[in-house]
Amino acid sequence: MSFAASVRHLQTLIMSFHPIIVVETVEEPRVQHLINKSTLDLQLPVYEWSIAQGLVRMEGNRYNRWKNEYAPPGASRPAVDENTADPIDALRHIQAIAHRAIYWFKDFSTHFDDPVVTRLFREVAQQFSHNQSTLLISGEQVSLSREIAHEAVYFDMPLPDRDELHKAIVDAVQALRGRIKVKLTPAEMRTLVHTTQGMTLNQTKKVIAYAALEDGHLNADDIGRVLERKMQIIRESGLLDYIPVEKNTAExxxxxxxxxxxxxARTGFSSQAQALNLTPxxxxxxxxxxxxxxxxxxxxxAREWQMPLLKLDAGRLYDKYVGGSEKNFRQAVSLAEKMAPAVLWIDEIEKTMGGAQGADTDGGLSRRLFGSFLTWLQEKSQEVFVVATANDISQLPPELLRKGRFDExxxxxxxxxxxxxxxxxxxxxxxxxxxxxxNLVELVQATEGFSGAEIQQLIVSSLYQSIHQQCALDTALLVQSIKATVPLSVSRREDIQRLRCLATDRFVPVK
Ligand SMILES: Nc1ncnc2c1ncn2[C@@H]1O[C@H](COP(=O)(O)OP(=O)(O)OP(=O)(O)O)[C@@H](O)[C@H]1O
Ligand SMILES: [Mg+2]
Structure with missing residues (x-):
């Protein structure tokens, strides 16, 4: 979603009488920008609250006169409503305000531990359903109790788009003027912007400044550094593993x-296909x-298509809070969409999504997650190609195997x-x-019934043996290891047979 689309989305939520909107992000300046833009035409007063400042009335967003902590140093601060730093006082205060307004409460969810706050909050929400005001809560993670979640809607703050990232890079360079030399062709700049996709504006500014200051230059060499940092950042997000094209050596x-x-299928991503209105x-x-x-x-x-590979570890999506797992899922896919074109790999999908057992043991959570996944798969328009893998198809919900869900x-x-x-x-x-x-012919014959993993393993173990025996690896040594191995085709004969019966005629062989 572009920034303009987010503005429209937030405007629609405000106009359609949503009393509580939750925005999960660390990027408060972007939330401010979003509220600012969204309320511009609506002509609604905006109040902002934080535990440090209390409630602050903005002086008419029409003129963009925000004077909070993001205002440049020296800008005068607007008057604070007296005695509103305490969450209870703040809520009582806004209960008494009769006109329609937008309230932005920062990092508020920590205060929900207090039952008085929770109760008051519900009362405010109910009141807002009447006077059509909206309270927007932001924070990195906003966990709501069931009662409050009922009234609230989550707004997905999209990661910065290319224009925003481009501006962040330019800003970082400006701030370092005189201390660094910039040498980037327009194409290199585009690659740099592309490389920062998936990062927040703050992360982008920091990584660009660091890369530039390290040797006093910002040039094509820094693209690799930015990429390294991005890999780290994405891994730290805890939802996805990221393998950039440059590091992918799969064969x-x-x-x-x-x-x-x-x-x-690759041609589906081409401009020709796009021109013909074909979806990837x-x-x-x-x-x-x-x-x-x-x-x-x-x-x-991912390697063949020269796209980054994002591995979704479905186990890491699970969250103890209501709606937390679905939210994690949304976050993971939105990160993938930001990095599009990309391959999103969901390994062992049967273990986490769906599965008859899952539905019994986790209150249907895996089913719900699976539902979110199906909807997203159906509706996604972004160039994110999903590769899901599964061992045990009996654990997969039948609707996943239905024609049309996956391309194949x-x-x-x-x-x-x-x-x-x-x-x-x-x-x-x-x-x-x-x-x-x-003697490959002999080895091929001897490894009948071996899996690829077993072949790889047997080469590795034979190599160890050759080192130990201080001799070169040869066919005889390999054959000796082969004879000592009981392959899967023997140890798991029945399972394999069952899988073959289920799969033949229904699915397309990879051969
Ligand atoms: N067709 C192949 N070509 C090359 N290497 C292979 C092939 N198949 C398997 N291997 C080797 O076996 C290893 C394990 O394969 P991989 O992890 O892809 O199997 P898998 O089908 O995903 O297994 P699992 O069901 O256990 O997850 C690979 O890392 C690779 O070294
Ligand atoms: Mg595997």
Missing amino acids: LGGFHGLKQWLAQ PKGILIVGIQGCGKSLAAKTI IFFVDLPDAEERATILSIHLQRHHQAPDQF
């Missing part, structure tokens, strides 16, 4: 059918036998002879072994 053997499908592909589900390259396929898609559902079986040859070569090369020094 997948076989999977020709999938690769062909992807080559075609939504995503795929890969189900199949463990250790056969599902996760690796997700990484490979692929099934991964144990690798055939040709695929095993490729997998052997890939992993031998990865450990600096020339494949032509080995």
